[in-house]
Amino acid sequence: xxxxxxxxxxxxxxxxxxxxxxxxxxxxxxxxxxxxxxxxxxxxxxxxxxxxxxxxxxxxxxxxxxxxxxxxxxxxxxxxxxxxxxxxxxxxxxxxxxxxxxxxxxxxxxxxxxxxxxxxxxxxxxxxxxxxxxxxxxxxxxxxxxxxxxxxxxxxxxxxxxxxxxxxxxxxxxxxxxxxxxxxxxxxxxxxxxxxxxxxxxxxxxxxxxxxxxxxxxxxxxxxxxxxxxxxxxxxxxxxxx
Amino acid sequence: xxxxxxxxxxxxxxxxxxxxxxxxxxxxxxxxxxxxxxxxxxxxxxxxxxxxxxxxxxxxxxxxxxxxxxxxxxxxxxxxxxxxxxxxxxxxxxxxxxxxxxxxxxxxxxxxxxxxxxxxxxxxxxxxxxxxxxxxxxxxxxxxxxxxxxxxxxxxxxxxxxxxxxxxxxxxxxxxxxxxxxxxxxxxxxxxxxxxxxxxxxxxxxxxxxxxxxxxxxxxxxxxx
Numbered sequence: 001x002x003x004x005x006x007x008x009x010x011x012x013x014x015x016x017x018x019x020x021x022x023x024x025x026x027x028x029x030x031x032x033x034x035x036x037x038x039x040x041x042x043x044x045x046x047x048x049x050x051x052x053x054x055x056x057x058x059x060x061x062x063x064x065x066x067x068x069x070x071x072x073x074x075x076x077x078x079x080x081x082x083x084x085x086x087x088x089x090x091x092x093x094x095x096x097x098x099x100x101x102x103x104x105x106x107x108x109x110x111x112x113x114x115x116x117x118x119x120x121x122x123x124x125x126x127x128x129x130x131x132x133x134x135x136x137x138x139x140x141x142x143x144x145x146x147x148x149x150x151x152x153x154x155x156x157x158x159x160x161x162x163x164x165x166x167x168x169x170x171x172x173x174x175x176x177x178x179x180x181x182x183x184x185x186x187x188x189x190x191x192x193x194x195x196x197x198x199x200x201x202x203x204x205x206x207x208x209x210x211x212x213x214x215x216x217x218x219x220x221x222x223x224x225x226x227x228x229x230x231x232x233x234x235x236x237x238x239x240x241x242x
Numbered sequence: 243x244x245x246x247x248x249x250x251x252x253x254x255x256x257x258x259x260x261x262x263x264x265x266x267x268x269x270x271x272x273x274x275x276x277x278x279x280x281x282x283x284x285x286x287x288x289x290x291x292x293x294x295x296x297x298x299x300x301x302x303x304x305x306x307x308x309x310x311x312x313x314x315x316x317x318x319x320x321x322x323x324x325x326x327x328x329x330x331x332x333x334x335x336x337x338x339x340x341x342x343x344x345x346x347x348x349x350x351x352x353x354x355x356x357x358x359x360x361x362x363x364x365x366x367x368x369x370x371x372x373x374x375x376x377x378x379x380x381x382x383x384x385x386x387x388x389x390x391x392x393x394x395x396x397x398x399x400x401x402x403x404x405x406x407x408x409x410x411x412x413x414x415x416x417x418x419x420x421x422x423x424x425x426x427x428x429x430x431x432x433x434x435x436x437x438x439x440x441x442x443x444x445x446x447x448x449x450x451x452x453x454x455x456x457x458x459x460x461x462x463x464x465x466x467x
Contacts, residue, residue, distance in 0.1 A: 052364055078370025089365035093383040093461045102379055103369035135461045148365075155369060 003028040003190050004049065004159055009058035011044055018044045019055070020214035026159070029188045033201035033222070036211035037237065042194045045211070046161050049192065050081040063158055075107050082152030086164040088144045090136040090151070096123065097132040100151045108155070115154075122150040126180050142173030146180055153184075160184065162193040178204075198241055202226055210234050249431050255422045262418025263439060269335060269414065270401040270447070276336075277343030277400065278393065284348035285355060286377055299348075306345035312406045314338050319410045335407035335414075343400045350392045354385035387459040394451040398444050405440075415439060 004026040011019040018041045026032050034042045047053040049060060051067060060067040062080045072080075091099050100119040104110050123129045126146035136144050145165055152160055162181065166174040178200050185191055185204055195201055201208050202222045209219040212233045218225065226242075229235045252259070288299050306314065319334035329337070358381050366376030386393070408417035419436045423429040 050368055052367060074367065074372065075370045078368065081368075083368040085361060085365065085368075087359075087361050089359070089361040091362065091365070091380050091384075093387070093459070095461075103371065106375050106379060107370040137461065151369070 001028045002026070003030075003063060004192070005059075005061045006045075006049075007059040007061075009045070009048060009055045009060060011041075011048060011053060011055045018214055019048070021058070022214075022216060024209065024216065026190060026192060028158075029190055030207065031185045031191045031205045032193070032207050032209060033205035034192065034194045034209045034211060035196070035198070035201060035237070036217075040211040041214045042211045043163055046083075046163050046192065046194050049159075049161055050083050051077060052083075078103065078107060078155050078157070080158050081161060082155055082157030082159070083161045084145070084148050084152050084163065084165045086167050088136070088141070088148045088168070090144055090148055092136050095133050095135055096128065096139070096147050099136070099147060100154045103151070104154050118154055118156075119150075122153040123147070125153065125183070126150045127176075140173060141169045142176045145169065145173075145177045149177075149180055149184075159190040159192060162191065162195070164194050164196065166195070166197055196241070198226070198238075210237065212237075247431060248428065249435070251426050251428045252422065252431055252435065255418070255425070255432075258418045258421060259415075259435075261413055262415040262436075265332075265413055265417075266401075266404055266415040266443070269332075269339060269404050269407070269412075270397075270443070273336060273339040273343060273400065273404075274397045276340045278347055278397070280340060280344035281347035281351055282382065284344055285351040286374075288348065288352060289355065290373055290377075302341075303345045303348060306342055307349070311338070311342055311403050312409065314342060315406060315410060331407070331410045331412045334410060335404070335412045339400055339404060339407075342403070343397060346396050346399075347393055350389045350396060351385060354387075354389035355381055357388055358385050383458070387455075387462060390451075390455050390459070394448055394455075397451070398447050401443060401447060402440060 002025045004024070006022050006024040009019055009022040010017070022041075022045055034045065036042050044053055048055045049067075051069075054068070065072060065080075067077065091102070094102065097116070097119055100122060101115045104115040104118060105112065120129060120132065123132060126149055128143060128146055128150065131139060131143065131147070136147065139147065149160075165181075166177050169177065174197070178197065181191065181193070181200075182204050193201075193205070205222050207219060208222045208225045210217050210225070218229065218231050218234045225234070226238060229238055284299055284303070287295050288303070291299065315334065315338040318338050319329065319331060322329060362380050362384070363376055366380045371379070404414060405416040408414055408420060411417065415436050419432045422432045
């Protein structure tokens with residue numbers, strides 16, 4: 001079943017055309033890794049998927065519902081699409097528990113006891129149930145990113161977008177975050193990740209999408225794509241990063 | 243015989259001094275609360291309001307920041323009755339001080355808000371929050387924390403500036419001093435005394451603000467690593 005469907009999406013910033021007609025469909029439960037050079041449009045594509053950037057033309061649907069201001073409210077959008085950022089973006093003045101509870105309380109308007117129960121569940125899932133009352137500044141980068149994942153999960157999105165979620169981490173902290181994502185993938189969560197972790201893309205992703213100059217240049221199963229790249233651009237990219 | 247200091251001559255006027263002190267403290271406490279609250283609204287609307295709202299508020303902020311406080315006070319107390327709006331002295335003092343503090347603080351807060359990482363607002367949006375919800379729950383406290391020292395100073399400046407309200411015969415601390423020295427001619431003693439009182443008020447205010455800040459911004463303590 002197709003969960004995310006991207007049809008001929010274009011996006012330009014002024015004269016700079018960043019997305020030049022993207023077509024992509026992601027099935028429920030699929031894990032898709034988007035790779036490519038910086039400036040190839042991968043983050044912009046991800047940000048279009050939760051409308052942090054509005055696409056200029058084309059169509060994006062999530063669970064058969066079109067994704068634009070007219071057909072989907074911010075609340076509804078947040079219940080469909082969750083996002084984890086490179087720089088965590090935790091709320092520094094709120095405890096871990098409050099970070100996780102905020103959106104379900106404020107946006108979904110759910111009851112406090114119910115929300116706290118969900119918060120403890122998702123924090124358990126990322127292995128941080130003992131940090132419920134800590135402030136973000138008291139946590140390591142890896143722990144902060146896991147809280148950010150839990151915060152996104154608390155809205156129970158259908159798909160989770162991850163924008164280079166390990167790029168701001170010290171190398172020894174990358175593993176703990178990737179393990180959480182791997183566990184989510186194993187549970188059947190739909191994940192779309194922009195990543196520079198080629199090992200992770202190869203091991204966990206069902207499909208790898210290589211973007212180049214605003215287009216999807218090549219895509220396929222990670223085993224094929226990495227061992228037998230078809231285009232010179234991908235060959236060059238792979239030899240540069242591996 | 244040189245000049246002598248005789249503070250005992252002030253004793254019969256203790257009740258006037260106390261009344262003046264009470265008025266000054268009361269005016270300060272109330273206008274600090276109303277002024278800072280109004281500043282939050284002004285700062286928010288100057289960024290997110292309709293164009294005409296933004297335009298109007300810039301006008302208010304610029305006029306307030308570029309004219310003398312005493313003129314603002316006189317305009318409200320003596321000028322507005324010309325339009326048929328009659329206000330008693332204490333209300334005029336309250337309005338003038340609130341508007342003055344709000345204009346300056348709104349600018350200070352705006353700096354704090356714009357220094358808030360764009361990522362924080364995006365995280366709010368990605369979680370489905372409206373702009374207003376993001377400001378309320380995500381932006382406001384860290385923005386306040388960032389510019390808190392400047393807000394403390396501004397509030398103290400307005401407290402000290404409140405001495406001017408004696409000019410429209412509000413019975414504040416300065417008015418009490420003027421009143422006393424016109425009766426007993428002990429201007430040195432009485433002004434020395436109220437100078438000390440203002441000094442203590444300023445210290446006390448800074449201290450109370452710090453205590454509140456320590457509680458409200460407790461989250462920052464973990465950051466000092």
